[in-house]
Amino acid sequence: MKTVLLKWIEFVVKKAQEAGRLTDAPCLEIPLETPKKEGHGDFATTLPLILAKVEGRPPREIATQLAEQLNNLALRESFEEANRLKDGSPLPSFEKIEIAGPGYINFFLTKASWHQELINILRADKNYGRTSEGEGKKVQIEFVSANPTGPLHVAHGRAAALGDALARLLKSVGYQVDREYYINDVGGQMDLLGKSTYLRYRELYGEEINLPEEGYQGDYIIEIARAVRGEESDRYMYGPAESHLPFFTRYSYETILGWIRRDLKTFRVHFDTWTPEAEIHQENKIDAALKLLESKKVLFEDEGALWVKTTAYGDDKDRVVRRRNQKLTYFAADIAYHREKFERGYDRLINIWGADHHGYIARIKAVVEAMGYAPKRLQILIHQLVNLLRDGKQVKMSKRSGEFITLRDVVEEVGVDATRFFFLMRRSDTSLDFDLELAKKATNENPVFYVQYAHARVCSIERVAKDRDWDIEDVVHNITMEELALLALPEEQALIKQASRYPDLALSAAEALEPHRMTFYLQELAGMLHRFYFGHRIIIEDAALTKARLVLMRAIRIVLHNGLDLLGISAPEQM
RNA sequence: GCGCCUGUAGCUCAAUCGGAUAGAGCAACAGCCUUCUAAGCUGUAGGUUGCUGGUUCGAUUCCAGCCAGGCGCACCA
Numbered sequence: 041m042k043t044v045l046l047k048w049i050e051f052v053v054k055k056a057q058e059a060g061r062l063t064d065a066p067c068l069e070i071p072l073e074t075p076k077k078e079g080h081g082d083f084a085t086t087l088p089l090i091l092a093k094v095e096g097r098p099p100r101e102i103a104t105q106l107a108e109q110l111n112n113l114a115l116r117e118s119f120e121e122a123n124r125l126k127d128g129s130p131l132p133s134f135e136k137i138e139i140a141g142p143g144y145i146n147f148f149l150t151k152a153s154w155h156q157e158l159i160n161i162l163r164a165d166k167n168y169g170r171t172s173e174g175e176g177k178k179v180q181i182e183f184v185s186a187n188p189t190g191p192l193h194v195a196h197g198r199a200a201a202l203g204d205a206l207a208r209l210l211k212s213v214g215y216q217v218d219r220e221y222y223i224n225d226v227g228g229q230m231d232l233l234g235k236s237t238y239l240r241y242r243e244l245y246g247e248e249i250n251l252p253e254e255g256y257q258g259d260y261i262i263e264i265a266r267a268v269r270g271e272e273s274d275r276y277m278y279g280p281a282e283s284h285l286p287f288f289t290r291y292s293y294e295t296i297l298g299w300i301r302r303d304l305k306t307f308r309v310h311f312d313t314w315t316p317e318a319e320i321h322q323e324n325k326i327d328a329a330l331k332l333l334e335s336k337k338v339l340f341e342d343e344g345a346l347w348v349k350t351t352a353y354g355d356d357k358d359r360v361v362r363r364r365n366q367k368l369t370y371f372a373a374d375i376a377y378h379r380e381k382f383e384r385g386y387d388r389l390i391n392i393w394g395a396d397h398h399g400y401i402a403r404i405k406a407v408v409e410a411m412g413y414a415p416k417r418l419q420i421l422i423h424q425l426v427n428l429l430r431d432g433k434q435v436k437m438s439k440r441s442g443e444f445i446t447l448r449d450v451v452e453e454v455g456v457d458a459t460r461f462f463f464l465m466r467r468s469d470t471s472l473d474f475d476l477e478l479a480k481k482a483t484n485e486n487p488v489f490y491v492q493y494a495h496a497r498v499c500s501i502e503r504v505a506k507d508r509d510w511d512i513e514d515v516v517h518n519i520t521m522e523e524l525a526l527l528a529l530p531e532e533q534a535l536i537k538q539a540s541r542y543p544d545l546a547l548s549a550a551e552a553l554e555p556h557r558m559t560f561y562l563q564e565l566a567g568m569l570h571r572f573y574f575g576h577r578i579i580i581e582d583a584a585l586t587k588a589r590l591v592l593m594r595a596i597r598i599v600l601h602n603g604l605d606l607l608g609i610s611a612p613e614q615m
Numbered sequence: 616g617c618g619c620c621u622g623u624a625g626c627u628c629a630a631u632c633g634g635a636u637a638g639a640g641c642a643a644c645a646g647c648c649u650u651c652u653a654a655g656c657u658g659u660a661g662g663u664u665g666c667u668g669g670u671u672c673g674a675u676u677c678c679a680g681c682c683a684g685g686c687g688c689a690c691c692a
Contacts, residue, residue: 073631076638086634089672099672141635142672187692227692317692345690356618356688363690370692398619399687424620424685466628469620471685473627487640489654497652504651541631548631560629563639574647574656615654 041132041157042544044123045083045147046072048131051119052109053087061105063094074541081138081146082537088143099143107137107145130156154533155524157540161595162516169543169602173551174214180381181207183392184304185222188297189233190258194474195394195426197307197447201463201608202423203392204309205555208606213550218386219309222377223316225293227370232256233296234289238281240265241288245277264295303448308456308608320373320380329376329411330361338410348375353406375407382413389417390553395424395471421553424471450476457609461488464607465559487563491604492612494566498597499613501578505590508579512590519591526588531572535592538565539599546606555607562603569596 049070056062075084088103095102109115111134120131132153138146161168183203186196207217236256239249244265251257268276268291276284304311320326330346333339338349339361346362361372381389393400401420409415428445451459453476465487466472502512527536541561549557578589601611 069632071632071634073634075635076630077635080635084635089634092672144635189692224692229692343690347690360690365690367690369690374692395620395686397687401619422620422686427685470628471621475627486654490640493652493654497655501651508651545631552632556629557631560639567639570655571657573651574653577651579651615652 041153041540042072042074042083044131046070047123048116048119049085049087049110051122052106052112052115055115056106056109062091062102074537075146080140080144081148083147083149085145085147086143088145092143100139103139103143103145107139110134110137110145132156151525151528151533152521154536154540155521155527158524158527158536158591158595159519159521161539161598162519162591165598166602168598169546169606170212170214171543171547172214173547174210174216177215177387178218178385179210179215179388179390180218180220180384180386181210181390181392182220182222182381184309185224186300187224187229188293188300189229189256190296191260191299192303192447194428194445194447194450195423197450197459198423198426198463198468198472199392199394200304200307200309200447201460202421202468202555205460205464205558205607206390206392206421206550206553208608209546209550209555209558212606213547215388218312220313220315221311223297223314224370226317226321226373230289230293231285233292234285234287236261237264237268237292238276238285238288241268241276244269245274260296261292264292267291267295299448303446303451306456307447307451307460315377317370317373317377320376321368325380326368326372326376329379330372332379332411333375333407336410336412348407348410350403350406350410353409355402355406359403359407371403374404375411378404378408378418379411382408382411382417387417388419391418391420392468393420393422395422398422419553421468423468426472426474429473429475430477445476450474457492458486458488460607460609461491461559462486464555467554467556487559488609489615490570491562491566491600492610493615494569495597495600495604495611496613496615497569497573498593498600501573501593502590502597505579505586510579510586510590512594515587515590516594519587523584523588524591526585527592529576531568531575532589532592535568535572535596538568539595542599542603546603558603558606562600562607565596565599565603569600 049072053062053070070085070087071090072083072085075081088099088106091102092099116131123131133150135148135150138148140146164170181203184192184196184199186192192200203219207219211217232252232255236251239251239255240262243249244262268288276287330339333348338352340347340349344364345360347358348361350359351357359371360369361375362368378389391404401422405415405418405420408418447459454462462474463472505512527533545557545561549555576589578593579586604611
């Protein structure tokens with residue numbers, strides 16, 4: 041609806057420019073919003089206010105002139121002629137076009153236009169809201185990527201929900217999306233993990249142990265040690281530790297990665313690719329990346345270490361890629377990893393990182409640019425950490441001390457749907473309070489139920505209608521514009537309008553990488569549905585009106601379903 | 616000290632790339648179930664958008680400087 045209207049305005053502006061009524065100033069983007077106030081029409085543009093400066097004329101004068109052209113029937117015909125070829129939806133008919141305030145143009149659409157949109161929703165059904173703006177470009181989203189040294193905790197859950205919702209959103213607007221998990225299976229942390237398990241294992245045999253300060257303290261390490269004892273008995277009690285540690289490292293790593301995979305699966309987050317850092321270290325991938333940097337003349341040696349001059353690209357200090365002891369840094373692998381991602385043919389890369397990694401952005405962007413990739417192609421989304429509360433009191437969590445609440449704990453208590461919705465309700469760059477007690481309540485304080493209940497409610501209405509011998513599918517597929525004309529109440533109009541905003545909302549949420557907009561939208565739509573339900577009966581004596589309202593309900597159901605689906609949340613038919 | 620993020624109703628948060636009178640939920644108070652699901656609905660109340668300037672027709676939004684909070688500033692990953 042909005043898209044076609046935008047095209048129409050664009051068309052009129054272009055014609056005006058051709059006719060010399062407007063200067064040829066390149067009009068970047070035409071603003072078109074849905075006003076908050078009823079009296080301001082269905083859509084409004086501030087275009088005249090923007091043009092006023094370039095034109096050197098009062099905005100109202102420009103508005104008057106544009107409005108005249110927007111009402112011009114001959115122009116309209118030629119637009120429709122041009123547009124028909126591109127399978128555009130029909131241009132809505134206008135009740136009136138009005139000039140208001142300092143120079144707004146307000147569009148009032150006829151009721152019939154809105155009824156037509158209802159039919160569009162029903163026809164598109166599960167595809168309603170899907171667009172092709174992404175033009176099939178390839179996007180990769182790398183997220184979670186938690187170190188395999190412990191179970192996923194709550195903040196990882198936020199990243200998982202965010203990345204998955206973004207993937208769904210981008211896919212729905214026409215991108216080809218891959219989800220990727222980068223496994224940091226290299227480095228001192230892995231040795232420490234193996235050592236921690238080994239010590240716990242010895243402890244099981246009665247030995248007094250001293251876990252190193254930096255070691256992993258969590259009970260899950262003991263759990264892994266027990267598993268080793270179960271499978272291997274006491275064979276690792278003998279001989280030097282050094283010869284056993286690799287086994288313990290690998291065993292712990294595999295066990296934990298198994299947990300991570302399992303928990304993500306439970307959370308309904310699927311990854312297309314799991315890339316171990318170790319893989320990057322093989323096959324000379326790092327050498328190749330460093331050679332590329334060398335050819336760009338950004339590598340230099342100092343004090344026996346190899347550095348990359350990231351300050352040349354906006355970083356605040358240069359970074360080491362090979363230490364004095366000749367070991368490569370994590371950063372070196374990350375450079376090679378990003379190079380590989382670009383070489384795999386992605387148009388866009390999106391990394392989702394926790395706020396504690398934000399200091400890393402400048403250097404990775406610098407190095408990407410240094411390698412010759414447009415820095416715009418890499419977007420890094422930072423999500424602030426999660427404040428876990430219990431009864432309003434902060435729970436301090438630290439993987440090292442072993443005191444934390446896992447994603448799994450939360451999902452088991454609260455459920456996948458509620459957990460995902462909670463994580464997605466807030467903008468990612470604000471910190472998130474997650475009160476376990478509150479979330480566990482799962483009552484009406486939890487907004488996911490509000491939205492799901494709206495969907496279930498429509499389904500319930502349809503069940504009752506069927507009991508009373510309504511053939512819903514027949515009604516939905518064979519409704520006519522004449523029958524829909526019975527939907528004349530302001531509440532009905534408002535519901536249709538809100539539902540029609542859905543495609544535009546999905547698009548803007550995807551473009552802004554802000555899934556939280558969808559949660560707010562759905563709450564609004566659900567609220568309108570509940571209010572309508574309370575004020576009006578759907579199935580009534582008047583068969584014609586019943587028919588029209590059943591169609592309206594179905595349209596709302598479709599939008600609620602599709603919206604929840606974009607968030608990876610189920611739309612139950614019964615609650 | 617430097618950098619990034621955030622300051623909006625008592626609390627948690629929105630606000631459509633700068634638009635018209637800044638909106639929801641929770642908490643509080645008063646109501647609504649013989650009806651298609653009360654996990655719902657109706658009503659009341661709540662604001663100098665952290666502070667001070669600037670940019671312009673117009674600022675919660677952009678810029679500068681303060682104030683407060685969070686996070687980061689490794690030849691760790």
